[in-house]
Amino acid sequence: MTSNGRIGAAQPATPLLEVSNLTVSYQREPVLRAVSFSCPPGAVVGIIGPNGAGKSTLIKAVLGLVPRESGEVRVGGLPVDRARDRIAYVPQREDVDWDFPVTALDVVLMGRYRQVGLFRRPGPRDRALALELLERVGLEGFAQARIGQLSGGQQQRVFVARALAQEADLFFLDEPFVGVDAATERIILELMAQLRRAGRTIVMVNHDLGVVQDHCDLVLLLNGAVVAFGPPGEVFRPDLLRRTYGGRLVAFEQGGSRVVVGP
């Protein structure tokens, strides 16, 4: 690493995602300041922080959805714009128009568009893969349902299936468990574990500290800037959490007991 970002843990392998000195401003107000971190292949990375900490902005800036004022994002050693085929993104639920006339199968097939290529239509093999993925997220029999007719959890699973259809190496999930049922949360967590074992990396924004603690290999504490980055055991410390969340109360489990951090 050439930057002066705080890297909490020694990275064992060549990083799959490398963010250095990323700064983002909205109307000259800095939202993210010199954010640096890197993720190895085969890891689940959680980004946590209070509202307005810039969690979603960080993901969007990494993906090039909002302009970067400075800094660099590399995926597998390449600038992110040249590695888009390795990236899949599951948007926040509120960013989707649920009245749109598409079926669950249509949405999953969108994950194949890049591989299918310009001017061509998805073929039988793409359809077969999409149907198989719908089955994997427990939605067999819902292929022809309009997306708006599904429950919140089912909709989220369709989007996860779409991300899987991209056969990406790097997955970004923005608040994947908001407004979903317990079964969906379990299915998505299980899929994340499978992806991780297959050497894929998942970066997710989450506000549930318990989920992050139990399921993430690395945690980024964010509050405009990086407060800490490392394994949950190292960053879930009262002083660091207090610096992340400022005056707010946060609770998490440590060694089987509940720790509440306050101002």
Place this chain on the structure above:
Amino acid sequence: MTAWLLAPLAYEFMQRALLTSVLVGVICAVMGSYLIVKRWALLGDAISHAVLPGVVIAYILGIPYFAGAVVTGLATALGIGYVERNTRIKSDAAMGIMFIGAFAMGLALISRVPGHIDVHHILFGNVLGVRDGDLWLAAATGGLVLAVVALLYKELLMWSFDPTAAQVSGLPVRALHYLMMLLLSVTIVASMQAVGIVLVVAMLVTPASTAFLMTRRFNAMMGLAVVLGVAASVTGLYLSYYANVASGAAMVLVSTAMFMLAMLFSPQEGLVWQALQRRRRAGRIQQEDALKALHELEERGTRADAGALAASLGIERGRAQALLRRLRAAGLVALAPDGSAALTGAGLRKARGLVRTHRLWERFLTDAGGRPWDLVHDEAHGLEHYTPPEVAEELATRLGHPRHDPHGAPIPSVEGILDAPADRPLVEAETGAEVRVSRVDDENPRVLRTLARLGIGPGTVLTPLPGGNGRVVLRVGGEELEIDAETARHIRVEVRPGPAQGISGA
């Protein structure tokens, strides 16, 4: 009919008009489908008004009108985006400012141009007056629109459904955005001759909205929109020819009528079907409630007739009579000449099934749901009408096939057999003798709360003592309690104590 349709086509102007109408129907429907899902309807309106100055400027410069029209239409669309991005003005106001400004500019220019521009024609169109050039423009636009949509269908679908994910996957979403804006402008200009710039937005929005209500996939929506759009514009053309109605207005009115029909009658979302379904559901629920009420009257040994039914359902006598006639027609109730009603075998089975479902839900809500016993009657009442028999049996299995509800009322068996206990009201029990509470009436929450507080419920062993003055005195577990007569009237007791049932409730 065929002659009626073919006769006008003897004229060359009608042939041109027909072809133009078909083309306009197609391109407006295709672009309109994107307009609907992208929420660009207002933008379409803005662009269509903003082509006016372009037409006039082109006339002044002596260049083809569509060149000027597309330029000012697009420039205004870009201007709207610019205002939106660089000021605090929101998009609807930005559109209002820019397109009315452009439109006024067009009107101002027209008033100063020497010579004659037919404003009415530009604003409202006249498909009967299209020239060869207009037809070629519509044909070329149609070719362009269909080619782009055919080649980029999946990219455009992704762009319109989920632009963020499209951008992440590397699609040039800005380029697609401007491409669609260009196609929209060209479509509007090409439709100008047929429907005019004021009405064109209806041809864009209405057939596509109608199709939106009736389909669940975008390609089906677009296909249906094309069919409806062509049907509307061709029908409008004939109306215009035969009834001498302004062509643009006729086309728009036909597609508006189609939309109204779809809104009211579309198979899944038609408002008429929804209303009918609500009525049918309300009717079914009332019939089910009537069956239960008749069953209860029979259980109590009270004469069941329209008056008694009206009283227990809280409806008017006339409605109760109509309800009884409907139940008789369904073979669930028999009516005697004296007006008394009795459940038939089928009616009794149905009523017992409803009672069974109701009491199973009460059991479930108290035992598994932890709900207090004074609330579960109403809650179960809401649920029983929506519980298919197999779900009720699933409940029974999970609950271990209970025989009584939380208030002690027996649950009919799945075959419809009801074991009524040999019990009687507490107020009729003789004083001094030990009795066991068999059940309490479940319809008065206040009484149920009182009893729960006193610890009296099904299975409680108690001894009525001499009371008086409207008070009932009981000995329960060595203690003497006093309850009011109203509460006592809701308690039924067995003289010979049966097996304990346990008390449930709050």
